[in-house]
Amino acid sequence: MSEVYADRRVRLRDRCAAAGSPAALVSRPANVRYLAGGSPPGAVLLLGPDEDVLLCPTPPGGDPVEGRLDELLRQAVLPPAGGDPAVAAVDLARKAGADALAVEEHHLTVARHRAMGSTAPQLRLADLGGAVEQLRIVKDEDEIACLRIAAEIADQALGELLESILVGRTERHLALELERRLVDHGADGAAFATSVGTGPNSGRGGHRPSDRRVEEGDFLSVCLGANYRGYRCEIGRTFVIGTTPADWQIELYELVFAAQRAGRESLVPGAGYRDVDRAARQILDGAGHGEAVPPLTGHGVGLEIDEDPQLAPSAMGKLDACVPVTVEPGVHLPGRGGVRIDDTLVVRQEADGGPELLTITTKELLAL
Amino acid sequence: MSEVYADRRVRLRDRCAAAGSPAALVSRPANVRYLAGGSPPGAVLLLGPDEDVLLCPTPPGGDPVEGRLDELLRQAVLPPAGGDPAVAAVDLARKAGADALAVEEHHLTVARHRAMGSTAPQLRLADLGGAVEQLRIVKDEDEIACLRIAAEIADQALGELLESILVGRTERHLALELERRLVDHGADGAAFATSVGTGPNSGRGGHRPSDRRVEEGDFLSVCLGANYRGYRCEIGRTFVIGTTPADWQIELYELVFAAQRAGRESLVPGAGYRDVDRAARQILDGAGHGEAVPPLTGHGVGLEIDEDPQLAPSAMGKLDACVPVTVEPGVHLPGRGGVRIDDTLVVRQEADGGPELLTITTKELLAL
Numbered sequence: 001m002s003e004v005y006a007d008r009r010v011r012l013r014d015r016c017a018a019a020g021s022p023a024a025l026v027s028r029p030a031n032v033r034y035l036a037g038g039s040p041p042g043a044v045l046l047l048g049p050d051e052d053v054l055l056c057p058t059p060p061g062g063d064p065v066e067g068r069l070d071e072l073l074r075q076a077v078l079p080p081a082g083g084d085p086a087v088a089a090v091d092l093a094r095k096a097g098a099d100a101l102a103v104e105e106h107h108l109t110v111a112r113h114r115a116m117g118s119t120a121p122q123l124r125l126a127d128l129g130g131a132v133e134q135l136r137i138v139k140d141e142d143e144i145a146c147l148r149i150a151a152e153i154a155d156q157a158l159g160e161l162l163e164s165i166l167v168g169r170t171e172r173h174l175a176l177e178l179e180r181r182l183v184d185h186g187a188d189g190a191a192f193a194t195s196v197g198t199g200p201n202s203g204r205g206g207h208r209p210s211d212r213r214v215e216e217g218d219f220l221s222v223c224l225g226a227n228y229r230g231y232r233c234e235i236g237r238t239f240v241i242g243t244t245p246a247d248w249q250i251e252l253y254e255l256v257f258a259a260q261r262a263g264r265e266s267l268v269p270g271a272g273y274r275d276v277d278r279a280a281r282q283i284l285d286g287a288g289h290g291e292a293v294p295p296l297t298g299h300g301v302g303l304e305i306d307e308d309p310q311l312a313p314s315a316m317g318k319l320d321a322c323v324p325v326t327v328e329p330g331v332h333l334p335g336r337g338g339v340r341i342d343d344t345l346v347v348r349q350e351a352d353g354g355p356e357l358l359t360i361t362t363k364e365l366l367a368l
Numbered sequence: 369m370s371e372v373y374a375d376r377r378v379r380l381r382d383r384c385a386a387a388g389s390p391a392a393l394v395s396r397p398a399n400v401r402y403l404a405g406g407s408p409p410g411a412v413l414l415l416g417p418d419e420d421v422l423l424c425p426t427p428p429g430g431d432p433v434e435g436r437l438d439e440l441l442r443q444a445v446l447p448p449a450g451g452d453p454a455v456a457a458v459d460l461a462r463k464a465g466a467d468a469l470a471v472e473e474h475h476l477t478v479a480r481h482r483a484m485g486s487t488a489p490q491l492r493l494a495d496l497g498g499a500v501e502q503l504r505i506v507k508d509e510d511e512i513a514c515l516r517i518a519a520e521i522a523d524q525a526l527g528e529l530l531e532s533i534l535v536g537r538t539e540r541h542l543a544l545e546l547e548r549r550l551v552d553h554g555a556d557g558a559a560f561a562t563s564v565g566t567g568p569n570s571g572r573g574g575h576r577p578s579d580r581r582v583e584e585g586d587f588l589s590v591c592l593g594a595n596y597r598g599y600r601c602e603i604g605r606t607f608v609i610g611t612t613p614a615d616w617q618i619e620l621y622e623l624v625f626a627a628q629r630a631g632r633e634s635l636v637p638g639a640g641y642r643d644v645d646r647a648a649r650q651i652l653d654g655a656g657h658g659e660a661v662p663p664l665t666g667h668g669v670g671l672e673i674d675e676d677p678q679l680a681p682s683a684m685g686k687l688d689a690c691v692p693v694t695v696e697p698g699v700h701l702p703g704r705g706g707v708r709i710d711d712t713l714v715v716r717q718e719a720d721g722g723p724e725l726l727t728i729t730t731k732e733l734l735a736l
């Protein structure tokens with residue numbers, strides 16, 4: 001397993017060397033985790049000219065390191081008063097003879113970057129950009145296995161909720177119960193803040209659960225995900241409460257379902273990010289709901305819940321095999337509510353059976 | 369209520385003007401919330417030469433703004449494709465005639481700062497530093513009222529847990545149950561990730577709950593807090609499981625209790641931050657536990673759980689009245705466990721009755 005992390009570091013090191021930097025400093029936590037197997041709070045990873053070192057601050061009273069760190073990696077734990085590990089890393093790179101260090105300018109603050117620069121003025125600080133994020137887009141089968149388990153856990157938690165009585169309960173309580181069930185089924189935690197929307201709140205992306213109670217006739221939309229060994233999936237479903245959905249509810253549901261299916265079916269290696277988005281979006285646009293559609297209809301998932309690629313009208317780039325993404329179009333009608341259907345899938349070659357659906361809870365319109 | 373935010377902005381504006389910046393851009397979310405009454409995700413606050421504007425991105429499918437925003441404030445919601453609100457703010461400041469803009473260099477990334485700079489090269493970007501954080505240290509009575517309610521909620525959640533059966537339950541489940549109870553009692557959420565440590569994990573600051581189960585004879589240490597209207601408190605207690613604590617447990621508990629009391633009693637206006645730390649620390653040092661004591665023995669709380677001041681050996685500065693802080697010394701003995709006792713208190717003048725204890729759960733050594 002350790003070779004996985006070492007291999008990833010070699011790939012990053014090759015990119016840096018090609019760009020003229022003999023050393024790189026990775027500070028964004030998900031990137032540190034990807035390359036080192038774990039990311040203790042505040043730790044930074046130095047890919048030095050000679051060796052790779054994880055520099056960790058000692059947390060107050062806590063363990064110096066946690067997680068499944070790569071044992072091939074040297075770990076340096078700084079004393080409590082040891083200051084910023086990024087500054088210590090600059091010093092280490094300089095002593096190892098590096099004349100340039102690529103850093104994550106999209107993560108480091110201006111103040112931190114300046115402190116690093118003044119530690120070793122003769123060391124040139126270059127920009128690593130999103131190099132690690134780019135490496136992270138295509139997943140290996142171990143990563144996909146973690147996502148698959150995360151999706152199973154979310155399916156289980158959601159399935160149990162559907163068997164319970166919902167009318168009269170608040171959005172907030174339903175969300176808390178889902179998060180408890182995720183952990184009961186083996187998640188390390190929720191992948192993101194669980195969203196539960198009822199009635200007029202249904203179908204709103206990222207809706208924060210309120211004290212509104214579930215009522216007969218409501219749409220109920222739920223979006224949740226599990227974090228399993230750092231990997232995060234996402235599932236969203238919309239249900240109707242009571243025995244007979246209204247005509248407008250059935251119509252809206254069928255429309256969003258058709259859009260989501262079109263998005264899913266367009267997930268093939270080589271498809272443009274924007275083409276997947278368009279496949280889903282044009283169905284909603286065509287029905288006059290263009291304004292009500294969110295700016296993204298999907299995104300990558302992995303060590304973060306919102307990774308590259310972005311499936312959006314102006315996104316550049318094409319899908320590869322083994323890229324997990326969400327497909328999550330929705331329509332929200334102000335004052336009335338709406339529908340959102342969200343799956344996590346892995347792009348696969350057609351010869352391998354096409355897109356692999358990780359979140360398998362039914363997408364029929366269930367009346368609960 | 370709105371005047372509160374407007375007054376805070378006037379104070380900040382005065383500081384900036386004195387430092388030569390006619391305009392300031394606040395991007396750190398807790399700082400935005402402090403000055404605007406709310407901080408929609410990604411929003412930034414421009415204190416311009418003429419008017420104050422909150423610039424918000426439209427979240428995907430979500431509400432453009434949320435929270436209790438100051439109605440005296442102009443709000444600009446950028447279209448979904450509107451890009452970075454900080455860049456839009458720079459443009460706005462330039463058009464309003466500002467020649468310099470103070471920004472939060474300890475929050476903005478290098479990449480973002482560069483994008484802002486290239487939008488308006490003739491506008492000088494200065495550093496606002498921790499000016500807003502400094503304003504936030506001393507709380508007004510409305511803020512303290514929120515903290516008081518947050519502490520009551522945490523006391524209630526903890527009290528209920530103590531009445532339940534603990535032996536055989538995992539740290540993880542106890543933590544989840546505490547977080548559910550916080551919300552049941554009216555919290556907006558947990559103030560931070562609840563920590564539950566049993567046996568050898570007890571007494572470790574920031575311990576992440578594991579699947580270890582509570583056993584007879586264990587120390588059980590719990591640290592939790594409620595978020596009430598954005599304000600976050602903290603309480604930590606250590607208990608012993610079973611009828612008869614061992615001698616070493618009683619001895620260690622009494623020691624940490626004495627250290628924590630010494631810290632609490634030193635909370636007077638004018639006391640140095642380091643003096644409060646020393647009062648607690650020297651008792652633990654004197655008993656030979658110097659190595660086992662975390663680098664901080666307390667810190668400020670408010671809109672963030674870990675704010676200025678830091679109560680640590682090298683901290684500079686003196687306490688003022690109406691500063692809420694934690695006092696949380698602890699000792700963790702590797703392999704055996706330990707004790708941590710943590711209160712949130714507000715510094716008050718002696719004439720006003722001395723430090724106000726917000727977290728009132730007993731600090732007797734309870735055998736559960």
